[in-house]
Amino acid sequence: MTLPGLAVSLGLVVLGVLLLARDTFGDHPGAWRGDLLLFGGSFSWAMYTLMVRRWGISALQTTLAIALYAAPVYLPFWFLLLPSRIHAAPVGAVVFQVVYQGVLAVVVAGFLFTRALTAWGPMALTAITAVVPALTALAAWPLLGEPLGFEGLAGVGLVTAAMLVGILQVQGGRDSAVEPG
Numbered sequence: 369m370t371l372p373g374l375a376v377s378l379g380l381v382v383l384g385v386l387l388l389a390r391d392t393f394g395d396h397p398g399a400w401r402g403d404l405l406l407f408g409g410s411f412s413w414a415m416y417t418l419m420v421r422r423w424g425i426s427a428l429q430t431t432l433a434i435a436l437y438a439a440p441v442y443l444p445f446w447f448l449l450l451p452s453r454i455h456a457a458p459v460g461a462v463v464f465q466v467v468y469q470g471v472l473a474v475v476v477a478g479f480l481f482t483r484a485l486t487a488w489g490p491m492a493l494t495a496i497t498a499v500v501p502a503l504t505a506l507a508a509w510p511l512l513g514e515p516l517g518f519e520g521l522a523g524v525g526l527v528t529a530a531m532l533v534g535i536l537q538v539q540g541g542r543d544s545a546v547e548p549g
Contacts, residue, residue, distance in 0.1 A: 373537035380530030381498050387523030388505055391516060406501060413497070417490050420482055427482035435475050492535060502527040 389403045420430055446452065454462060485493050502524040508514040516524065 373533065377498075377530045377534040377537065380526045380533065384523040384526030384528075384530060385501065387519045387526065388501065388516075389523075391518075391520030391523065410501075414494075417485060417494065420485055421490055427479050427486055430482045431475055431479040434478055435470075491537075494534070496531060496535065498534065499528055499531045 385406075389400075425433075481493075505516060505520060506524055509516060
């Protein structure tokens with residue numbers, strides 16, 4: 369991706385996210401906390417993406433490290449220090465969450481994301497995943513009854529445009545890197 373193309377794409381993402389945040393700012397007191405969580409989650413994914421690429425480890429190694437090393441560190445802390453009512457939950461609900469959150473969300477989704485990262489590269493994957501907040505905002509409309517105003521819809525449009533600009537820039541860079549022949 370060229371530097372001007374990257375700047376345009378990132379600028380559109382920032383502007384789109386700001387419009388999405390502004391759309392809900394006055395109507396929902398405390399919505400800023402969700403915006404901060406979105407920023408924190410995005411920053412965490414960006415760091416994860418950069419570290420995986422920098423360390424040059426495979427999707428399987430990364431997934432095993434997250435799945436096998438995080439649990440022995442986190443679970444005792446959670447069990448001993450954090451308030452929990454897991455003992456009051458039905459066994460079926462706990463098993464469902466272990467399978468859904470532990471196996472599907474961490475192992476399967478983590479492996480597939482990291483495999484896509486190593487196969488496509490960070491630029492293409494970042495361009496594609498930039499549209500997730502926009503899709504979430506759109507899905508909240510019919511699923512949660514949280515309609516978007518004009519600014520929110522404009523934000524979704526800008527983030528989607530940024531994804532397209534980013535993908536086209538990555539594709540253009542790959543095509544121009546191929547020697548004729």
